[in-house]
Amino acid sequence: xxxxxxxxxxxxxxxxxxxxxxxxxxxxxxxxxxxxxxxxxxxxxxxxxxxxxxxxxxxxxxxxxxxxxxxxxxxxxxxxxxxxxxxxxxxxxxxxxxxxxxxxxxxxxxxxxxxxxxxxxxxxxxxxxxxxxxxxxxxxxxxxxxxxxxxxxxxxxxxxxxxxxxxxxxxxxxxxxxxxxxxxxxxxxxxxxxxxxxxxxxxxxxxxxxxxxxxxxxxxxxxxxxxxxxxxxxxxxxxxxxxxxxxxxxxxxxxxxxxxxxxxxxxxxxxxxxxxxxxxxxxxxxxxxxxxxxxxxxxxxxxxxxxxxxxxxxxxxxxxxxxxxxxxxxxxxxxxxxxxxxxxxxxxxxxxxxxxxxxxxxxxxxxxxxxxxxxxxxxxxxxxxxxxxxxxxxxxxxxxxxxxxxxxxxxxxxxxxxxxxxxxxxxxxxxxxxxxxxxxxxxxxxxxxxxxxxxxxxxxxxxxxxxxxxxxxxxxxxxxxx
Amino acid sequence: xxxxxxxxxxxxxxxxxxxxxxxxxxxxxxxxxxxxxxxxxxxxxxxxxxxxxxxxxxxxxxxxxxxxxxxxxxxxxxxxxxxxxxxxxxxxxxxxxxxxxxxxxxxxxxxxxxxxxxxxxxxxxxxxxxxxxxxxxxxxxxxxxxxxxxxxxxxxxxxxxxxxxxxxxxxxxxxxxxxxxxxxxxxxxxxxxxxxxxxxxxxxxxxxxxxxxxxxxxxxxxxxxxxxxxxxxxxxxxxxxxxxxxxxxxxxxxxxxxxxxxxxxxxxxxxxxxxxxxxxxxxxxxxxxxxxxxxxxxxxxxxxxxxxxxxxxxxxxxxxxxxxxxxxxxxxxxxxxxxxxxxxxxxxxxxxxxxxxxxxxxxxxxxxxxxxxxxxxxxxxxxxxxxxxxxxxxxxxxxxxxxxxxxxxxxxxxxxxxxxxxxxxxxxxxxxxxxxxxxxxxxxxxxxxxxxxxxxxxxxxxxxxxxxxxxxxxxxxxxxxx
Numbered sequence: 001x002x003x004x005x006x007x008x009x010x011x012x013x014x015x016x017x018x019x020x021x022x023x024x025x026x027x028x029x030x031x032x033x034x035x036x037x038x039x040x041x042x043x044x045x046x047x048x049x050x051x052x053x054x055x056x057x058x059x060x061x062x063x064x065x066x067x068x069x070x071x072x073x074x075x076x077x078x079x080x081x082x083x084x085x086x087x088x089x090x091x092x093x094x095x096x097x098x099x100x101x102x103x104x105x106x107x108x109x110x111x112x113x114x115x116x117x118x119x120x121x122x123x124x125x126x127x128x129x130x131x132x133x134x135x136x137x138x139x140x141x142x143x144x145x146x147x148x149x150x151x152x153x154x155x156x157x158x159x160x161x162x163x164x165x166x167x168x169x170x171x172x173x174x175x176x177x178x179x180x181x182x183x184x185x186x187x188x189x190x191x192x193x194x195x196x197x198x199x200x201x202x203x204x205x206x207x208x209x210x211x212x213x214x215x216x217x218x219x220x221x222x223x224x225x226x227x228x229x230x231x232x233x234x235x236x237x238x239x240x241x242x243x244x245x246x247x248x249x250x251x252x253x254x255x256x257x258x259x260x261x262x263x264x265x266x267x268x269x270x271x272x273x274x275x276x277x278x279x280x281x282x283x284x285x286x287x288x289x290x291x292x293x294x295x296x297x298x299x300x301x302x303x304x305x306x307x308x309x310x311x312x313x314x315x316x317x318x319x320x321x322x323x324x325x326x327x328x329x330x331x332x333x334x335x336x337x338x339x340x341x342x343x344x345x346x347x348x349x350x351x352x353x354x355x356x357x358x359x360x361x362x363x364x365x366x367x368x369x370x371x372x373x374x375x376x377x378x379x380x381x382x383x384x385x386x387x388x389x390x391x392x393x394x395x396x397x398x399x400x401x402x403x404x405x406x407x408x409x410x411x412x413x414x415x416x417x418x419x420x421x422x423x424x425x426x427x428x429x430x431x432x433x434x435x436x437x438x439x440x441x442x443x444x445x446x447x448x449x450x451x452x453x454x455x456x457x458x459x460x461x462x463x464x465x466x467x468x469x470x471x472x473x474x475x476x477x478x479x480x481x482x
Numbered sequence: 483x484x485x486x487x488x489x490x491x492x493x494x495x496x497x498x499x500x501x502x503x504x505x506x507x508x509x510x511x512x513x514x515x516x517x518x519x520x521x522x523x524x525x526x527x528x529x530x531x532x533x534x535x536x537x538x539x540x541x542x543x544x545x546x547x548x549x550x551x552x553x554x555x556x557x558x559x560x561x562x563x564x565x566x567x568x569x570x571x572x573x574x575x576x577x578x579x580x581x582x583x584x585x586x587x588x589x590x591x592x593x594x595x596x597x598x599x600x601x602x603x604x605x606x607x608x609x610x611x612x613x614x615x616x617x618x619x620x621x622x623x624x625x626x627x628x629x630x631x632x633x634x635x636x637x638x639x640x641x642x643x644x645x646x647x648x649x650x651x652x653x654x655x656x657x658x659x660x661x662x663x664x665x666x667x668x669x670x671x672x673x674x675x676x677x678x679x680x681x682x683x684x685x686x687x688x689x690x691x692x693x694x695x696x697x698x699x700x701x702x703x704x705x706x707x708x709x710x711x712x713x714x715x716x717x718x719x720x721x722x723x724x725x726x727x728x729x730x731x732x733x734x735x736x737x738x739x740x741x742x743x744x745x746x747x748x749x750x751x752x753x754x755x756x757x758x759x760x761x762x763x764x765x766x767x768x769x770x771x772x773x774x775x776x777x778x779x780x781x782x783x784x785x786x787x788x789x790x791x792x793x794x795x796x797x798x799x800x801x802x803x804x805x806x807x808x809x810x811x812x813x814x815x816x817x818x819x820x821x822x823x824x825x826x827x828x829x830x831x832x833x834x835x836x837x838x839x840x841x842x843x844x845x846x847x848x849x850x851x852x853x854x855x856x857x858x859x860x861x862x863x864x865x866x867x868x869x870x871x872x873x874x875x876x877x878x879x880x881x882x883x884x885x886x887x888x889x890x891x892x893x894x895x896x897x898x899x900x901x902x903x904x905x906x907x908x909x910x911x912x913x914x915x916x917x918x919x920x921x922x923x924x925x926x927x928x929x930x931x932x933x934x935x936x937x938x939x940x941x942x943x944x945x946x947x948x949x950x951x952x953x954x955x956x957x958x959x960x961x962x963x964x
Contacts, residue, residue: 036608036611036612038557038558038604038607038608039562039565039604039607040558040560040561040562040595040604043558043559043560044558045555045556045557045558045604045608046555046556047555048553048554048555048623051553051554051555051556052553052554054556055554071530071533071534072530072533072534072537073527073528073529073530073533074527074528074533074536074628074646075520075527076520076522076525076526076527076644077525077597077628077630077644078522078525078581078644079522080521080522083521096587096588097587098587099560099583099585099586099587100583100584100585100586101581101582101583101584101597102582102583102584102585103581103582103584104581104582104632104643105578105579105580105581105632105634106578113522115559115583115597122520122521122522122527125520125521126518126520126527129518130518141530145628146556146559146627146628148559150586150587152587161586162558162559162560164556
């Protein structure tokens with residue numbers, strides 16, 4: 001097989017996203033070497049390229065948490081059945097989808113335990129012992145861990161039986177403190193996803209039907225994938241004092257009376273990697289925003305055996321590294337075309353091409369991954385040019401994703417328009433809702449769309465529910481979702 | 483209760499280490515707020531002060547791994563029983579102490595799965611698919627995760643049913659590559675523990691009896707706790723091609739023949755936090771080496787309500803922060819004595835005291851946690867003085883721990899001396915060994931000491947085994963261990 005055939009083969013191996021988006025997604029996660037299927041059904045192996053993305057998400061998000069006073073802790077992996085059952089709504093929500101440990105060592109357990117699907121019950125059990133006085137509040141704890149939910153159908157990153165996430169759990173002296181923290185963390189997520197991952201989101205509140213098991217209120221950031229479907233990308237819950245009453249988490253307040261704490265929890269998972277793929281990717285593979293990209297720039301020498309080429313390429317690599325840019329030099333013996341296709345597949349934001357002619361002209365060629373734009377840049381100030389270009393790419397990727405989001409949000413005030421929009425136009429539909437779960441059910445059954453959220457900036461479209469025609473309560477964003 | 487009574491109470495609450503070392507340890511982990519017991523038997527809650535130590539360990543160790551080319555990945559939490567059973571020695575070693583998941587959601591599983599006690603089998607299953615050619619080698623992967631071993635008796639950090647660790651798993655094209663990596667990683671551990679945690683270690687090889695289930699050879703770093711007992715602090719295993727044969731991990735070599743890979747694995751866990759406590763701690767609580775300490779310096783204002791005191795204390799905090807020092811200002815309304823005791827308990831390496839008289843004299847008082855030495859330092863160059871002092875503390879703590887280790891290693895060439903030393907002198911005993919597991923068993927049964935390792939710098943004490951008197955093969959370091 002000739003080099004050119006190899007190049008072709010690599011590129012041809014991906015399904016076009018317009019042809020079959022689901023297959024395109026599967027091809028990208030595999031060809032960009034983000035994950036591998038494991039011998040354990042529904043669980044994935046996260047490979048170095050995938051895990052490096054998660055490490056960058058962790059590092060940035062963790063710093064943003066800590067800037068708001070959050071401290072990290074670690075709770076046990078297991079939840080005894082009796083503990084899971086303490087809060088009624090919570091156990092109903094999670095018990096059907098947990099994995100049960102029934103034997104430890106050679107002995108059957110006296111009480112079976114589940115592998116945590118989320119850790120509210122463990123944090124509550126701990127806080128009941130840990131919190132005594134108003135001086136102990138607020139408690140702002142978070143943990144990075146894996147959780148298990150026994151899903152029937154699974155897809156890498158989007159839905160798997162085990163996934164990685166962080167879960168924050170806070171306790172406050174009053175309802176206002178809990179509500180403030182719930183919104184604060186939702187905005188930490190929203191800002192992080194927009195600024196760092198270049199993914200615009202709609203921020204809002206979940207309807208009662210869609211809220212977290214045991215929560216008073218759930219808030220969400222919803223992103224729109226390239227195919228117009230929604231991906232719930234992070235959620236923040238206000239529990240009020242429901243868990244505190246179930247678990248007996250009380251403190252002596254300044255007025256010497258015993259009160260229940262008010263709690264929140266909030267989580268963001270490896271699912272967000274699915275969003276990065278499906279918002280930014282194209283038919284050549286992954287496209288990574290520079291801020292989260294493990295490798296921001298790849299230097300590809302052309303005719304690298306010619307005198308001086310590899311030396312100059314190495315000089316460029318060093319100069320970019322000194323500037324704090326994450327750069328790799330690909331000096332393997334593959335053909336340049338093969339290298340181009342490979343690094344495009346992996347989503348490296350910028351490629352620097354450098355051959356004897358470029359060196360003679362005192363320049364290098366810069367090729368952007370996001371829009372394939374190619375430009376020459378002088379070698380004398382290349383690091384500055386590259387740094388500026390990476391910022392441009394980050395901004396342009398966000399702007400393009402925002403334009404895509406905004407141009408795919410429709411409005412409907414009657415059922416015919418609504419159901420046609422959901423059926424024919426990929427995207428979200430804004431429509432008024434009476435507040436009844438029956439209408440939500442009907443909309444889901446008849447169109448496949450679910451209520452994504454009641455956006456913070458809601459607006460008012462009409463006075464009647466798009467489904468039943470009764471008096472409208474709220475404006476909801478509807479859409480098909482992952 | 484008066485302030486003075488409170489101060490006293492806090493200090494009195496710890497058992498003296500000479501009186502009851504085990505109780506002292508339990509008191510310190512609790513009073514320094516490192517862990518809490520959880521509602522799950524044998525599992526611990528790692529609190530912020532404990533987790534911050536682990537985060538610092540992770541950050542430093544991860545950087546050292548990456549500097550040797552290691553990449554991070556993530557493997558599933560579960561191992562199907564059939565996968566665990568593929569390597570004979572390995573399953574015999576681990577099957578008796580794993581937790582079994584038998585139900586997922588509402589359905590019993592077709593095949594039960596254990597929660598990973600270690601992930602050799604998962605990495606092997608993956609490598610068998612992932613590795614095709616010599617071009618894929620070496621594979622140098624690591625993961626940070628939690629593992630579960632169903633221990634009967636547990637103690638925080640030292641032995642718990644779940645613990646956090648990293649496990650590196652590498653695959654190489656030949657035996658030499660695997661052996662080189664095994665020793666390299668052992669030395670990464672040794673250097674990290676000595677340089678960052680100020681804990682001197684003995685580096686060496688485990689006897690066959692003490693090696694990892696499935697390994698060809700196991701290497702270890704052994705630290706000596708304050709009570710003279712050993713703590714195995716990190717291990718590195720060479721598997722040869724045993725796992726590769728069991729799992730069919732083959733590659734096409736340059737000569738176009740199919741060969742089995744050679745593998746290694748290496749791990750270090752939250753157990754190391756137990757070592758930090760038991761090597762450096764004293765009767766006032768935890769003593770943290772500056773490099774790993776989450777808070778390196780605490781500024782305690784004296785008569786803080788007097789004009790200018792808090793302002794100057796804040797200026798000092800800012801100056802230290804600008805110098806890159808992790809500093810806290812304790813301006814709570816507790817008494818200075820209470821604050822001193824509290825931060826001593828938590829092991830903060832250096833305390834800066836500052837009152838009106840100090841300010842008038844243009845100085846602050848610096849009090850070292852490790853040796854309680856107190857010195858005055860000018861305010862004009864305080865940050866430099868503090869930075870220098872932190873380095874001194876790090877070095878002095880290592881030197882003291884090394885002196886303790888060296889002065890508690892004894893030698894024995896006959897059984898009487900050996901058994902008396904083990905019985906009467908806390909510490910390690912060097913003695914020659916014939917190489918037979920029977921002698922190891924006998925030594926353990928009759929003295930309680932186990933073979934810690936065959937040190938790299940072994941030396942020769944005599945020609946006969948200290949136990950059976952037959953021809954000696956190797957010099958072994960023996961000791962009681964955690």
